[in-house]
Amino acid sequence: SYSDFPPEASDLPRVGSYVRLDLERIIELRPDLCIAVKDGNPKATVDRLQALGVPVYALDPRSVPTVIQAILEMGVVLNAEDRAERLARDMRSRIERVTARLSGAGRRPRVFFQIGEAPIVSVGTKTFAHELIGLAGGDNVAAGKTAYPRFNREQVLALSPDVIIISSMDRAGSIEQIRQEWGRWPSVPAVRDGRIHLVDSDLFDRPSPRLVEGLEQLAGFIHPEIFGGPK
Incomplete structure (x- = not known):
């Protein structure tokens, strides 16, 4: 239901959500291959697809390196190895450019990444957003065992x-x-200094090449003195 990038993806048939797959609809489409994600897609549904003779390849992208690895694996499975390798190289190169520019950075600013309003929800250690904050030279103040x-x-x-x-x-x-609500608390350094930024959640919670775009955006917000982003 959330497969909306690139825009052409919106024209594809809908087969349910991340955790509620429409088994009958998938069978009707007679796919040559189904790509599953271990962290989310119900194992019972995946097992049922395989029992019905539908080939399934399961990926487990839980970090930026494993997203890159998943892209390379899909390149092999889909006979698109050259394209997958180019994409993986581009992602690695862009990550390296960010981390290289941060090599001389001093203090790591304290970052609060908010994904929910009522209640306020942030991101713990085992999330893409936490990983990207670290790569972008920040310190996630909500780090811990609880994911959200x-x-x-x-x-x-x-x-x-x-x-x-x-x-x-x-x-x-x-x-x-x-963001306007936070403006009521001027004692918070981020509020006092005008360092409250809005981001597209798709760049931080989807295991895709766009995570690198999220990293580049974060680096500009966290270290504008290096990347020339808004302060």
Whole structure:
């Protein structure tokens, strides 16, 4: 249901959501191959597809390196190795350019990455956003074992983030309104210095090549003195 990039993807048949696959619809399409994701697609549905004779290849992209590895694997499976290798090289090159420019950076600014409003939800250690914050030269103040920890406003104020990144998983919600709400707390360094930024959540929560675009955007927000991004 959320496969909407590139725009042409919207014209493809719908076969359910990430966790609720429409088995009958998939069978009707008579696919030569199904690509599954271990972290999300129900194993029972995947097993059922295989039992019905539908070939399934399961990927497990949980970090930027494993996303790149998944692209290379798909290149082999789909007989598109050259294209996959070019894409992987481009991703690695862009990541290396960011990290190289950060080699002389000093202090790592404290970053709060907000993905939910009521309650306030952030990102823990085992998330793409946490990994990208680190690669972009920041320190995730919500780091910890809980993937998506919840906070009240006072807890966030105590964390005193230098940068607040707002990414709403509610596509219909107004993240601009959330930014305005933070303006009521000028004691927070990120608010005081005008370092509250809105981002496209698709660049941070989907295991795709666009994660690198998210990294480049974050680097500009976290280290504008190096990348020339907005302060």
